[in-house]
Amino acid sequence: xxxxxxxxxxxxxxxxxxxxxxxxxxxxxxxxxxxxxxxxxxxxxxxxxxxxxxxxxxxxxxxxxxxxxxxxxxxxxxxxxxxxxxxxxxxxxxxxxxxxxxxxxxxxxxxxxxxxxxxxxxxxxxxxxxxxxxxxxxxxxxxxxxxxxxxxxxxxxxxxxxxxxxxxxxxxxxxxxxxxxxxxxxxxxxxxxxxxxxxxxxxxxxxxxxxxxxxxxxxxxxxxxxxxxxxxxxxxxxxxxxxxxxxxxxxxxxxxxxxxxxxxxxxxxxxxxxxxxxxxxxxxxxxxxxxxxxxxxxxxxxxxxxxx
Amino acid sequence: xxxxxxxxxxxxxxxxxxxxxxxxxxxxxxxxxxxxxxxxxxxxxxxxxxxxxxxxxxxxxxxxxxxxxxxxxxxxxxxxxxxxxxxxxxxxxxxxxxxxxxxxxxxxxxxxxxxxxxxxxxxxxxxxxxxxxxxxxxxxxxxxxxxxxxxxxxxxxxxxxxxxxxxxxxxxxxxxxxxxxxxxxxxxxxxxxxxxxxxxxxxxxxxxxxxxxxxxxxxxxxxxxxxxxxxxxxxxxxxxxxxxxxxxxxxxxxxxxxxxxxxxxxxxxxxxxxxxxxxxxxxxxxxxxxxxxxxxxxxxxxxxxxxxxxx
Amino acid sequence: xxxxxxxxxxxxxxxxxxxxxxxxxxxxxxxxxxxxxxxxxxxxxxxxxxxxxxxxxxxxxxxxxxxxxxxxxxxxxxxxxxxxxxxxxxxxxxxxxxxxxxxxxxxxxxxxxxxxxxxxxxxxxxxxxxxxxxxxxxxxxxxxxxxxxxxxxxxxxxxxxxxxxxxxxxxxxxxxxxxxxxxxxxxxxxxxxxxxxxxxxxxxxxxxxxxxxxxxxxxxxxxxxxxxxxxxxxxxxxxxxxxx
Numbered sequence: 001x002x003x004x005x006x007x008x009x010x011x012x013x014x015x016x017x018x019x020x021x022x023x024x025x026x027x028x029x030x031x032x033x034x035x036x037x038x039x040x041x042x043x044x045x046x047x048x049x050x051x052x053x054x055x056x057x058x059x060x061x062x063x064x065x066x067x068x069x070x071x072x073x074x075x076x077x078x079x080x081x082x083x084x085x086x087x088x089x090x091x092x093x094x095x096x097x098x099x100x101x102x103x104x105x106x107x108x109x110x111x112x113x114x115x116x117x118x119x120x121x122x123x124x125x126x127x128x129x130x131x132x133x134x135x136x137x138x139x140x141x142x143x144x145x146x147x148x149x150x151x152x153x154x155x156x157x158x159x160x161x162x163x164x165x166x167x168x169x170x171x172x173x174x175x176x177x178x179x180x181x182x183x184x185x186x187x188x189x190x191x192x193x194x195x196x197x198x199x200x201x202x203x204x205x206x207x208x209x210x211x212x213x214x215x216x217x218x219x220x221x222x223x224x225x226x227x228x229x230x231x232x233x234x235x236x237x238x239x240x241x242x243x244x245x246x247x248x249x250x251x252x253x254x255x256x257x258x259x260x261x262x263x264x265x266x267x268x269x270x271x272x273x274x275x276x277x278x279x280x281x282x283x284x285x286x287x288x289x290x291x292x293x294x295x296x297x298x299x300x301x302x303x304x305x306x307x308x
Numbered sequence: 309x310x311x312x313x314x315x316x317x318x319x320x321x322x323x324x325x326x327x328x329x330x331x332x333x334x335x336x337x338x339x340x341x342x343x344x345x346x347x348x349x350x351x352x353x354x355x356x357x358x359x360x361x362x363x364x365x366x367x368x369x370x371x372x373x374x375x376x377x378x379x380x381x382x383x384x385x386x387x388x389x390x391x392x393x394x395x396x397x398x399x400x401x402x403x404x405x406x407x408x409x410x411x412x413x414x415x416x417x418x419x420x421x422x423x424x425x426x427x428x429x430x431x432x433x434x435x436x437x438x439x440x441x442x443x444x445x446x447x448x449x450x451x452x453x454x455x456x457x458x459x460x461x462x463x464x465x466x467x468x469x470x471x472x473x474x475x476x477x478x479x480x481x482x483x484x485x486x487x488x489x490x491x492x493x494x495x496x497x498x499x500x501x502x503x504x505x506x507x508x509x510x511x512x513x514x515x516x517x518x519x520x521x522x523x524x525x526x527x528x529x530x531x532x533x534x535x536x537x538x539x540x541x542x543x544x545x546x547x548x549x550x551x552x553x554x555x556x557x558x559x560x561x562x563x564x565x566x567x568x569x570x571x572x573x574x575x576x577x578x579x580x581x582x583x584x585x586x587x588x589x590x591x592x593x594x595x596x597x598x599x600x601x602x603x604x605x606x607x608x609x610x611x612x613x614x615x616x617x618x619x
Numbered sequence: 620x621x622x623x624x625x626x627x628x629x630x631x632x633x634x635x636x637x638x639x640x641x642x643x644x645x646x647x648x649x650x651x652x653x654x655x656x657x658x659x660x661x662x663x664x665x666x667x668x669x670x671x672x673x674x675x676x677x678x679x680x681x682x683x684x685x686x687x688x689x690x691x692x693x694x695x696x697x698x699x700x701x702x703x704x705x706x707x708x709x710x711x712x713x714x715x716x717x718x719x720x721x722x723x724x725x726x727x728x729x730x731x732x733x734x735x736x737x738x739x740x741x742x743x744x745x746x747x748x749x750x751x752x753x754x755x756x757x758x759x760x761x762x763x764x765x766x767x768x769x770x771x772x773x774x775x776x777x778x779x780x781x782x783x784x785x786x787x788x789x790x791x792x793x794x795x796x797x798x799x800x801x802x803x804x805x806x807x808x809x810x811x812x813x814x815x816x817x818x819x820x821x822x823x824x825x826x827x828x829x830x831x832x833x834x835x836x837x838x839x840x841x842x843x844x845x846x847x848x849x850x851x852x853x854x855x856x857x858x859x860x861x862x863x
């Protein structure tokens with residue numbers, strides 16, 4: 001394949017990854033923004049979403065589209081409930097102390113991961129996508145004295161992948177609408193700005209935190225359900241999304257949802273593109289070092305606010 | 309004062325004589341525990357005594373391990389030189405990481421250390437031609453002889469681990485009871501106050517990072533020598549979590565805490581892995597329970613209840 | 620000879636001008652009080668002197684030397700000591716260890732003659748806490764914690780002792796002892812300590828201060844002897860809420 005089509009293919013794949021990453025990272029960013037805690041188990045909620053999607057589709061049987069639709073609603077809901085429960089039982093009792101929360105969520109990481117290992121097993125299992133038509137993509141070439149469209153062999157995408165991109169876009173917009181326009185969003189933003197004052201105004205901060213933790217996990221699970229027909233469900237699949245979400249949230253600026261979205265697109269696309277042309281290990285080294293340096297020299301990221 | 313001294317010397321003596329009493333399997337486990345306890349003690353200097361929570365300490369362990377192992381494998385160095393190479397690698401890495409990471413605080417510091425550790429792991433993979441990546445490499449038995457003593461033999465191995473452990477234990481005991489140790493605790497308790505008493509906080513922290521990294525590197529180098537294996541798995545995230553876990557369990561900010569925590573977890577994991585493949589579950593549950601109910605760890609909680617000679 | 624001097628020292632936080640263009644001079648050996656209504660900028664000003672926060676513009680001079688760019692710990696080493704407005708001791712450590720940390724820093728620089736224990740106990744005696752040396756700092760009553768803060772300041776044997784609302788929370792008897800203590804400090808011959816005192820307790824100010832500076836809305840509105848300040852209409856208006 002020539003360079004042009006190759007690049008287009010890489011960008012499309014990158015866009016799919018970026019869509020999933022956006023949702024996952026938004027979950028992490030929401031939790032950090034409102035609760036000021038780092039959830040190291042975030043990747044495991046992602047993984048849980050994928051595994052539950054597999055279970056639901058297996059249990060329901062029938063046409064793939066039906067099972068998938070149920071999983072798309074059910075898995076994030078279940079994961080959200082589990083997360084909210086974890087917050088209520090553990091995080092609330094340690095007062096959201098930053099250090100203890102990190103330790104507790106590390107523990108949670110291993111608990112979730114190993115329980116899945118014990119029940120689901122170490123194999124990777126696929127989930128059938130609800131629809132999957134191959135769509136060829138045209139490209140240009142010089143011929144007969146002008147630009148002509150043709151269809152390079154291998155340059156294609158699927159209807160499902162386009163759906164993923166559209167779904168992420170839709171959910172992102174819905175989230176923005178909720179945060180900016182609804183009363184719930186107002187409560188969340190108030191709690192983020194000043195939890196003590198919010199509490200003084202009658203906002204049930206502890207319940208809000210449980211809700212936020214649940215939503216954050218549900219977003220990650222949602223991303224996983226969308227991606228699992230493309231990848232497969234595996235008990236270790238939470239590691240990469242965790243690392244990437246971290247990178248996105250830090251570069252975008254801790255607590256800035258807008259920054260998160262922009263950074264997710266940037267990193268999701270570049271990760272895809274760089275991996276196509278360079279060694280993936282080198283790409284990861286550069287990305288990891290970049291995060292570290294951003295934190296060292298510009299801790300507020302691209303869009304975060306400098307804390308006085 | 310005397311009781312403190314006696315307690316720590318007592319443990320050292322106990323461990324020395326244990327090698328004659330323990331069955332071979334447990335001799336090997338104890339040797340491993342002692343080396344890992346040194347790793348944990350290095351971590352404790354930063355976390356328990358100075359209040360710096362690093363999530364990337366595996367990089368110091370790995371730096372020591374690879375510095376030593378590569379010196380033997382690629383340059384055919386003798387044991388002493390290889391150990392020196394391991395220590396130097398860890399120390400230099402600690403200096404660089406300290407200079408960069410100490411510009412951040414709190415959560416930022418945790419993530420930066422995590423990222424640096426991840427970078428080292430990826431670099432080890434990237435240079436797989438020399439490091440053999442995830443697979444790792446073994447060190448030939450004849451390269452692990454120090455002054456005529458074959459370190460591959462169980463007794464010599466145990467004794468070598470014991471020497472390292474005792475030396476570091478006593479060194480740390482002296483450090484934390486010294487003036488510098490008092491300043492470390494002051495920084496942990498109330499950094500702003502310490503600054504306003506005229507202490508150069510940044511410099512003190514840097515020294516702690518270098519000491520901590522070097523001690524952890526010593527553990528890594530010793531591990532390579534005694535157990536004859538160098539591998540990238542030791543540079544991965546679990547090996548950054550383990551010292552945190554061991555220190556938390558035993559008691560952060562106590563000298564004996566890291567050893568107690570390492571001992572406890574080793575045997576807990578030993579028993580669990582006999583029962584299930586998912587033994588890391590035990591790690592997870594322990595962490596959650598610890599941070600919920602025993603944030604000061606075993607010895608730390610004892611000390612808080614008035615047992616004063618657990619420094 | 621001026622121990623401390625500022626020139627056009629200013630500090631703003633975003634849009635808020637907390638300290639504006641302050642020219643301040645403090646001669647050696649004087650007991651100066653800095654007073655003003657809440658929010659006047661006293662703590663901000665004093666934090667800029669000891670280096671806790673940086674200045675937005677202007678300069679600070681200590682013993683004739685420009686220390687504006689010097690970090691806090693280096694200023695302390697030059698001979699400043701600062702006690703916090705909100706008590707800030709080492710909670711988990713004993714009273715003795717708290718003061719020991721203050722003294723130790725000096726010992727390391729070779730600036731002390733007596734041994735560590737001697738110096739620590741001397742400082743504790745002067746504030747009346749010698750009997751509580753082994754108690755944990757957070758087990759002390761609030762008033763005693765403030766005395767501990769002062770002891771830590773004394774332990775540093777500073778040239779300039781900056782006290783931020785030191786008598787807050789002290790009983791009448793403790794306040795009397797405090798006044799005697801500060802008086803004793805200033806008149807100690809070679810070891811003369813200059814004292815800069817932020818205080819709300821006007822009787823204490825009147826009893827101790829040789830000279831008073833009044834801060835309001837970030838600027839010095841009056842400076843003079845206690846009697847002069849007492850009679851100053853602008854100062855009264857500032858405290859009672861009149862127009863600045």
